[in-house]
Amino acid sequence: MFRLMGSMFAACLLVIGTSASALAADANWPTSLTLGTASPGGIYYVYGDALAKILTEKLGITVNPLPTQGPVHNVKLLDSGGAQLGLTTMGVALQGWNGTGDWTNGKSFRNMRALFPMYDTPFQAVVLQKSGITTLAQLDKKRIAVGPKAGTGGTYIPAILKLLGISAEIDNGSFEAMAAALVTGQSDALILLTGAPVPAIQDVVGKEPVTFISPSSEQIEAIRKAMPEFSPSKIAAGTYRSLDKDYFSIGMYNFGVGRADLPDGLVYQLLKAVFESQPRLVNVSSAASDTIPQNVVKNTLLPFHPGAVRYYREIGISIPQSLAPTD
Numbered sequence: 001m002f003r004l005m006g007s008m009f010a011a012c013l014l015v016i017g018t019s020a021s022a023l024a025a026d027a028n029w030p031t032s033l034t035l036g037t038a039s040p041g042g043i044y045y046v047y048g049d050a051l052a053k054i055l056t057e058k059l060g061i062t063v064n065p066l067p068t069q070g071p072v073h074n075v076k077l078l079d080s081g082g083a084q085l086g087l088t089t090m091g092v093a094l095q096g097w098n099g100t101g102d103w104t105n106g107k108s109f110r111n112m113r114a115l116f117p118m119y120d121t122p123f124q125a126v127v128l129q130k131s132g133i134t135t136l137a138q139l140d141k142k143r144i145a146v147g148p149k150a151g152t153g154g155t156y157i158p159a160i161l162k163l164l165g166i167s168a169e170i171d172n173g174s175f176e177a178m179a180a181a182l183v184t185g186q187s188d189a190l191i192l193l194t195g196a197p198v199p200a201i202q203d204v205v206g207k208e209p210v211t212f213i214s215p216s217s218e219q220i221e222a223i224r225k226a227m228p229e230f231s232p233s234k235i236a237a238g239t240y241r242s243l244d245k246d247y248f249s250i251g252m253y254n255f256g257v258g259r260a261d262l263p264d265g266l267v268y269q270l271l272k273a274v275f276e277s278q279p280r281l282v283n284v285s286s287a288a289s290d291t292i293p294q295n296v297v298k299n300t301l302l303p304f305h306p307g308a309v310r311y312y313r314e315i316g317i318s319i320p321q322s323l324a325p326t327d
Contacts, residue, residue, distance in 0.1 A: 029266050032062040036074035036086035039067060039148050041175025041200035042192075043285050044087045044254075047118070050284040051256075051274070058273035059266070070151025072096075072103050074257075079109045084259050086112070089121050089152045089193070091229040091252045093302050101155065111260050113305035114323070115267065116274050117295035118195075118254035119287040121152060122233040123160070124247065125191040126201055128182065129209035133189070136166060136213055142188035145171040145178035152252070153193040156227070163226055164219055175200035183207050195254065195287035196235045205242050212240075212247050220250055239286075253298035258305055267307025293317055 033055070037048030045067065052065040066083060068074055074086030075096040095101030096109035127133045133142075144161070147153040149172040158170050171178065171187055179200035181187040192198055204210060215223070224230050233251030237243055256274070258267060274281075274291065281288035296312055302323070304312075309324045 026263065026265055028263050029059075029061060030084065032064060033085055034077075034083040035063055035065050036068045036077045036083040037065050038070040038074075038087070038151060039174035039176070041177075041179060041198070041203070042070075042147065042151075043119075043195040043198060043287055044070065045175075046199065046284050047195075047281060047288060048087055050281055054277045054280060055270060055273055058277065059269060068150070069148040070154070072101075072150035072155055073148075075109050075112060076150075078257065078259055079111045081259070084262060085115075086257050087118065087254060088112075088257055089252045089254050090299060090301065091227070092152055092155060093255065093257065094229055095155075097302060103150070103155065112257045112302070113260050113262075113308070113325075114299050114302040115256040115258050115305060115308050116271055117291065117293075117298050118256060119285075119290040120233055120251045121193050121195055121254055122235055122247075122249045122251035123157075123191070123193050123215065123230075124196060124198070124201065124235060124249060125189060125213040125215075126182070126204060126210050127189045127213060128185075129211050131188060131211075134211060134213065136164060136215055136219065139168055139189050140166050141168065143169045143171060143186070144189045144191055145173070145181050145187040146191055147175050147178055147194070148172060151194070153191065156193055157191050159227075160223055163223060164215075176203075179204050189213075193252075195285065197239050197286065201240060205240050210242060212243055214248055215250065220248075223250055253295070255299055255302070257302070260305065262305065262307070264305070264307035264310065267305045268311050271308055271311040299323070 035052050038044030048065045052063040055063040071088035071092040074088050077083035078086050099106050099108035146157040154172055182190045229252055230250040233249045235247040237245050278291050303325045304323050309319050312319050
C-alpha cells in the first residue's frame with residue numbers, strides 16, 4: 001500500500017513538473033494553431049517542425065506544422081485563415097503587402113504581421129562537377145530546378161535569370177525531388193533561394209561531386225539594382241562538405257509571421273518561447289543561429305504584431321513607430 005501511494009505521489013509530482021514548463025492558455029487563445037512551413041528537403045520544413053514542437057510545449061496549445069509550397073503559399077494561407085502562423089522571406093512579404101508580385105494578381109495581403117527574424121536566404125547554384133559548367137552564363141538553354149513554384153526560389157529565380165539574359169527551362173517541385181533530378185541528370189542545375197545548409201543540397205553533395213556557382217560581382221550589382229529587397233550574402237566555407245571557400249551571393253531575410261488578429265498575449269509568449277529555445281532550433285539547422293532578437297532590424301517594411309512590439313521593447317530593442325500599429 002505504501003509503495004502504491006508513493007508511486008501515485010511521484011506520478012503527481014511528474015505531472016506538476018511537466019505542466020510547469022507550459023503556460024496555461026488564456027481564455028481568448030485559440031485551442032490550436034497551424035504553422036505554414038514548406039516542402040520536405042528544405043530548411044523551412046525542419047525548422048518549422050522543430051518550432052511547432054517548441055511552441056506546443058511552451059504555450060500549452062497544439063501547434064501543427066503544415067507542409068506547403070513555401071512563402072507565397074504561406075502568405076495566402078495566413079490571409080485566408082488556413083494558417084495562423086507562417087514562414088516567409090521579406091521579399092515575398094513585400095510583394096504580398098503591396099500587391100506587386102505576379103502571384104498577387106494585384107491583391108494586397110495585409111492580414112499578416114511580423115513576429116520574429118529567422119535567418120538569411122542566399123541564392124545558391126549547384127551543378128554536378130562532371131557537367132563542366134562553372135558560370136551562370138553557361139546555364140543558358142539548360143534545364144534548371146528551382147524548388148516549389150510558390151517558394152521564394154520559384155518566385156524570384158526565373159526573374160533573376162531573365163534579368164541576367166539566361167534563357168532556361170524551369171522545373172518546379174519539392175526540394176527532395178529537385179535534388180534527385182540533378183543527381184539523375186534530369187536537370188542541369190539546382191538553384192535555390194533558401195537558408196544554408198539546405199538538406200536537399202547536402203543530399204546531392206553526399207552522392208556526387210558538385211560545383212557551387214557564384215554570381216559574379218557584376219551580376220550581383222545588376223540584381224540588387226533591379227530588386228533592392230536583396231542584400232549581399234555569404235555562405236561560409238565548410239557549410240557544405242565540399243564547399244572549401246566562402247561562397248558570395250545575394251540573399252534576403254526570413255521572418256516568422258502571424259495573423260493580425262492573434263491575441264497580443266499569445267504573440268508575446270510565442271516570441272519568448274522562440275528566443276529562449278533558440279538552441280533547440282540550432283540543433284536542427286545551423287541557420288537558426290541567426291534567430292536572435294537583434295536581427296529584428298532586418299525588417300524595414302512589414303508592421304509588427306502589437307504583442308511582438310511589446311516583447312522587443314521590454315527587452316530594450318527599439319521598434320520604429322511606423323512598424324508598430326496601434327490597431
